[in-house]
Amino acid sequence: MDMQIPRFKAEFFKALAHPLRIRILEVLCEGERNVNEIQSIVGLEGSAVSQQLAVLRAKNLVNTVKSGTTVTYSLRDPLIRDLLAVAKQIFNNHLVETISVLEEMQQNP
Structure with a gap:
């Protein structure tokens, strides 16, 4: 089985695997x-943002234009x-399910 495409996908998702990059x-x-x-x-200064931008740039997720x-x-x-919108929907769906379970647990201790 050719693993080239799954490997590419895994590398792509690794680039998204940091909260600041997201x-x-x-x-x-x-x-x-x-x-x-x-x-x-984002409320951060210094090298943190630059480091994460470098990762995004290396993974070809962002374009750069230099002017001066x-x-x-x-x-x-x-x-x-x-x-990112779909990921947010998935997160919200899981959150709604979790809230429902917690509410049910509170009603039936």
Whole structure:
């Protein structure tokens, strides 16, 4: 069995396997931003944001455009926005199920 496509998918999802990288992608879903803007929005300064942007860049999830000393980031593929929306729906579905179980447990101690 050819494992090339499953391996590619696994590497893609590894790139999403960090909360800050997901948050950065969510910010970029709203439009292109430079590093300072991203840092301000996510509430982190220093190298943390730059390190995660480097991973996203290495995995080809973001595009960069350099103008002078400013680097602007954007989503490489607009379908990332859809992927994050679906992931949020899945999370919300699980959350609703968990709340229902907890409510039932409270009603029937």
